[in-house]
Amino acid sequence: MSALKVVRAGLFDTLQDLGRTGFMALGMPTAGAMDRVALRLANALLGNPAGAAGLEIGVMGPDLLVEADSVRVALLGPLSPTLIDGPDAPPKALETDRTHLLKRGQVLRIGMIEGSSTAYLAVAGGFALPSFMGSLSTYARAGVGGFEGRKLAAGDALPLSLERAPPGDDRKLGASFDYGRGPIRIVWGPQEEYFTEAGRNIFVGSDYRVSREADRMGIRFEGPTIEHAVSVEKGGADIISDGIGPGAIQVPGAGLPIVLLADRQTVGGYPKIATVASVDLPRLGRLLPGQTVRFQPVTVEEAEKLRRDQESRIQRAIADFKVARPPGGIDLARLYEENLIDGVIYEQPPV
C-alpha cells in the first residue's frame, strides 16, 4: 500500500475537504478547510476534483516520508518546505505554491508557515480514506472524519489512492492568489438590534486584535467592547438559540466579538451582531494571534457579488497555472533566477 508516513508530527494537521454539509440539523458541525481558496488551488494544480480532501497544516507542518514508488504533491501557502533525499543528505529547499514529484524514501519537511496560520498539502489522486457522513473533513471534537478523526501524530501512515504519480508536468501558480488587504467585509445581522448604535459604531470603527484563543472553531478578538442594547443582567446577551452560519460574529456578555469558523457549533444562544462575508472567510482562516483587523459593513447583495468575483478570480488563477519545470530538460527560467553555476536538471518522472 502506498502512503505518506508522518515521521515527525506538526502542530495541528488535519485532513479537510470543503466541509460536511447536510447534517447541521443533527448537531453536526460542517468542519472543512479554513482557507477553501488554498485547498481549491492545491487540488486544481494536481487535476484533482475541487472537493478532494487535503492536509490542512496548522502553524507548523509535519515531516512526511514517501512510502510509494512516487507521489505528486501540491503545496499551497507561505511555506519554506525542504526535501531530504536520505538519512545523511542535506535538506534541499523547495518552492511553495506548486506541485512536486517525490520519490520513495524521500522526506518532505513542510516546516513553519510564515505569516499565516494555515497552508495546504494535496496529493494527486487523493487520500484512500473512508468518508464519514459524506465528507473526509476531520472534526476532532467528535473524533470523526479524516485520519481516525484526529490531528496527525508521528507514525501515522496516510494511505494514497495511487501507487505512483500520474505522468505529466509539475505545475505552479502564475501569481500568488490575492486575498485582498482592506477591512474584513461583514453583513449586519442576524441580531444587530441587540446592540446600541454606539456599540455597532465601535464595532466597525475600531481595530480588533486576534487573541491567543483562535482555532478551527473560531477567533476571539480583543479590542473595544461593544454595548448591548439591553443590559447583560437583564438578558441582553441571551437569545433563544438559533442557527449559526459560517463567519457569525457572536458577542457574549463581555462585549468582545468571537468569529465562528469551520468547527463552530450548529446553534447558539449569544446574539450575533454580524456575519463575515464568505469572500473573506479564507482570510479569517489565515489570521494569526496578534494580527489586527477592521470590519466593514456591506449588503447581502454586495457580499454575494464579492463572492462571485472571487470565484472568477479563482477560475482565472487556475487558467493561469504554469508548467513548473519541464521534465527531462533544463528549467532555464529557474536556472537564471537561482543558480547559474550548477544548473538544475530534472529527471523524467516514472510513467
Next chain:
Amino acid sequence: MSVRYLSCGDTAFTVEFGNEISPEINARVMALHAAIGRAKAAGELAGVVETVPTMRSLMVAYDPLAASRADLQPRIDALIARGLPAGLASRRVTLPCCYDDPEFAPDLSEIAKRTKKTVEQVIAAHLASAFKVYVLGFMPGLAYVAGLDQTLYLPRRSEPRVRVPRSTVAIAMDMTTIYPFESPGGWHLIGRTPLWMFDKRREQPVFLAPGDSLSFQRIDRKTFDRIAREVDAGTFDWSKLVTA
C-alpha cells in the same frame, strides 16, 4: 403569523417565526424544515444546501454561487403562503433508562428533596413526561428535549460538573437530555441509557432527530448491562425503539 428574515451573511438567512418558545411556533419551524426538504428532493430550490431548525426559527444555508438571497426569499415566502401542515407525522421513540444505580443517577435524591417527592415519584414523573425533541446542537447528537413534567422543573446546578459520562440522562428547567459524549455539564443527572446518542460506526450516527416524540422505559441494571454489551458489539437492533 408573519415571519422575519434575518441575514446570516451571504451563505445563510434565518426565518424567524417568533421570539418565544411555544409548541405552535416550533410546529411551523418543523413544517418549513420538512417542506424545504421535500422541495429540494424534488429538484426545486437549487442552491439551498441545508436547513437548521431550532425552537423558534429555521436557518437556511445556501451556496451564493448557485443562488442568491433575492431569488430564494420569495420562494420560501411562497412555501409558507402555500400553507404549512400543522401536525407533522413524527417518530415515536422509546429509550431504555436505568435509574437504579447511584453511579448513573447521583442527583436523584437531591432532586427528590428539592421537588418534595420520593425518589420513586421523581422517576415516575420522568417516565410520565411527554417529551419532544426540539433542537440538536452544541455537540453532534445532543438533543434539547422539552416536555418534562412540570413538578420536576429545577434550574441548572450552580456548580457544573467537570465530567458527565456518556449516555447520562439529565434534567434542567423544562427539559431532559442525553449526553452523546463525556463532557462537562450543569444539568441534574437522573439516570443512564445503555444507548449511544452518537455512534460513528453506524450509517446514521445520530439517532434522535428534531420532531421526534420521546419517552423513557425503565430498565434494571442487568438489562442495562445486556443492552450495553449489544450496543458495544454493534448488534443492538435500534429499529425496535421506534414505534411509528
